Amino acid sequence: MYKLIQTLNRTAFIKAIIAALAVIVLVVLGSRNLQNFDAALIAYLMGTIFAVFGVAYRYSVWLQRPPTRLYWRRSMQFLFSRDFPFYFVRSIRLFFQNILFQRFIYHRSRTRWIGHFLLATGCLIAFAVTIPLTLGWIHFEFKPGNDMLYYAKVFGFEVGSFELGSFVAFMAFHALVWCSVLVTMGAVMMMKRRLTDGGLIATQTFEGDWLPLILLIAISITGLGISYDYTFLQGKTYQFMAVIHAVTVILFLVWIPFGKFFHIFQRLAQLGANLYRHEGRKRGMAVCPHTKEEFATQLHIQDLKEVSKELGFDFTLKDGSSHLDLSPEGKRAALAKAHFEARKNAGAFFG
């Protein structure tokens, strides 16, 4: 415990506390002084607050690493520059393309993309439904004097209504059922890959790769259990179903900051990297002294020299230039030429 306190990152801890407190404040505001807060969801709320604390802590520690900090600062600098409208629109487009549709995974493998898309879409819709419900931001009420009309309130304000027994009601009340089906299908596809792909079998780990899939399936199946119980079993097993579902979801929430699910938050950095590349191209390309061809942006090479120095690597050469001025092919050629010279000076190329 003492070691934990000693190694605590103070900046990250303060930011995480602020984030967790902000959630609590938003719960009070969103639920109109807890008037609309569903007390049955208190365990989920605790799990969510912990997840927010953990994600904010890890994110903050992550941003303190020199290369991450550089990308973060550069992304913000370019986004909030005079080109804001252009970069804002580009960021929105990239958000849909890379975060919601994960198009880059399609180029890694089509089946993998289908699996991941199903899984991610199920998760994102489930987050969009459950988080506002847990925090008390959304709740449903009957219209006074009409016990067939149900209406939704967000932050206490009416946003829409639907008839009980209607198609909309059916879809809304079963939203998490659809999510469970999507997640289960996606997770099973991803599991199949992990059982059959030799490369994955060699490099995967239980806690890093299998546990997330098992957890997602457990959440989905236990969630479907609740729906099965009230649809077909008249709620006879409700207590059991509700408790095991809560246990799996809370395990998931608590584990978000530590395991693979943190990549959901890290992935946003891909948007920043894209803006960085675009702005870099506008400012000029670096030409390799060996191949005489453009290979990267000058901005990137310059930033990399500084970041690598900050990390303890100095590739500066005697003439003031840097080994990093060479393209990857230029670096490989430099090594080969140095090897050739060494062999030549020794008087034999083989031996």
Next chain:
Amino acid sequence: MQNPQYNQQMEFFVDMQRCIGCHACEMACAECETNGQESMIHIHYVERAVSVQTTVQVCMHCDNPVCANVCPADAITKDDFGVVHTANTSRCIGCSNCVLACPFGVPKKEEKAELMMKCNMCYDRTSAGKKPMCATVCPSQALFYGTREEIEKLRPNSTPVNKFLFGQEEVNTKVNIMMPKGSTELRIHD
């Protein structure tokens, strides 16, 4: 998931002067299952206009890998056997920091997939006690995977070196380059 049977006695030895540019290793590399049918090895002419010299480059698996240090997404890791693994696919954001910072010019960026990929010394094979694909097919033994005793017998006038100097920077690696007998380092730039 599996229990790696990594043989720590086996090492990788590269001798670029023996490379004949046949591309056999490139074809074999694409058979490595951890690469997903992409070849990760680099073969090219060094200076085509003035020389027929070709060179071959595998990942050198640095003791303190620059690629992992400059990665903003913590996607590159080195394991207990000293193998520096290719980017974790769920983390890599395709920024190319590793591609541009690697002093040996090893990582490749798959542009559309926004993913860095590199040689991980055929981890599917080496972790099961087998040789990397490239070393099994190289006809001139520019790429050799075996024990120190084996390479000493094969190359009595050479010494394996794993210390490289890039200006002021000293880089030590798991993979060795065969140098003239008695060499202790390879200085890349004068």
